[in-house]
Amino acid sequence: MDYVHSDTAVHEPGPAATGGGGKLIAAKILIAGGFGVGKTTMVGSISEIRPLRTEELLTDRSVGVDDTTGVDGKNSTTVAMDFGRITLPDDLVLYLFGTPGQQRFWFMWDELALGAIGAVVLADVRRLADCFAAVDYFEDRRTPFMVAVNCFDGSERKDPEDVRIALDLDEDVPLVLCDVRNRESAKRVLITMIEYVLTKTTSRR
Numbered sequence: 001m002d003y004v005h006s007d008t009a010v011h012e013p014g015p016a017a018t019g020g021g022g023k024l025i026a027a028k029i030l031i032a033g034g035f036g037v038g039k040t041t042m043v044g045s046i047s048e049i050r051p052l053r054t055e056e057l058l059t060d061r062s063v064g065v066d067d068t069t070g071v072d073g074k075n076s077t078t079v080a081m082d083f084g085r086i087t088l089p090d091d092l093v094l095y096l097f098g099t100p101g102q103q104r105f106w107f108m109w110d111e112l113a114l115g116a117i118g119a120v121v122l123a124d125v126r127r128l129a130d131c132f133a134a135v136d137y138f139e140d141r142r143t144p145f146m147v148a149v150n151c152f153d154g155s156e157r158k159d160p161e162d163v164r165i166a167l168d169l170d171e172d173v174p175l176v177l178c179d180v181r182n183r184e185s186a187k188r189v190l191i192t193m194i195e196y197v198l199t200k201t202t203s204r205r
Contacts, residue, residue, distance in 0.1 A: 024091045028115050029193060031082070031098040032137070033122035034130025038150040039098040040082050042122065042180035046187060047084025047096065081112055086190070094190060099134075109137065118144040118197045120189055122180065125149060125158045128166055135167055144200050146174035148189045 031039045044051045082098030097112050119138050123131045138145040160175050174196050178185045
C-alpha cells in the first residue's frame, strides 16, 4: 500500500473550515499503543468536539484472544478508531485518530496512517511489551513518533531512561510521562509531538 509523505499531510483547510476568514493549518496525528493503554481516554479528554468512538463490549469470544492482564476492569474495546479534534495556538488544528489495540484489528492501521504527520505511542510500564508492535510499525515506515508513558494510579514510577532502554528507542525520539485523563497533560504530549515533527522536517530540508 502506498503511503503519503508526511510533508504533504500538513495543509490549509478551505474557506468553509476557517469560517471564510482565518488561515488554519491542519495536521493528522495517530494515537497508538496496546490494548487498554488509554488511547480512547486521551482522545476523549482533549477533543474540543464530541469524540467519535467505535467501541464494542468485550464478550466471551475475546477470552483467550485479548490479553486483559493489568486491565481486568476494562469491558469495552475500540474496533475501528477513535476520532477527535483540538485547535492549538497559532491556528493549528490537530485531527486525532486513535488506533485499535488488539492484533485482530491491526488491518485498520494502514488506512488510519495515511496522511499522518506523526504518532504518539502510549505505553503502560506494567505492560511495556504491548507497545513494541506500534514502535516497530512506525519505525519501519519512518513515521515520526514519540512515546508517552501513561501513569496509571498505583503503577510503579519508572525512570524515563529505563523505559527508553527497554523499548530500544533512538536518542532523538521524545519520551515523556503523562496522565491522559488530564487535558493539560495530554495537550503537552501533542505539543511535544508537533515540535518533534517540525524538527525532523527542518533537518530533512
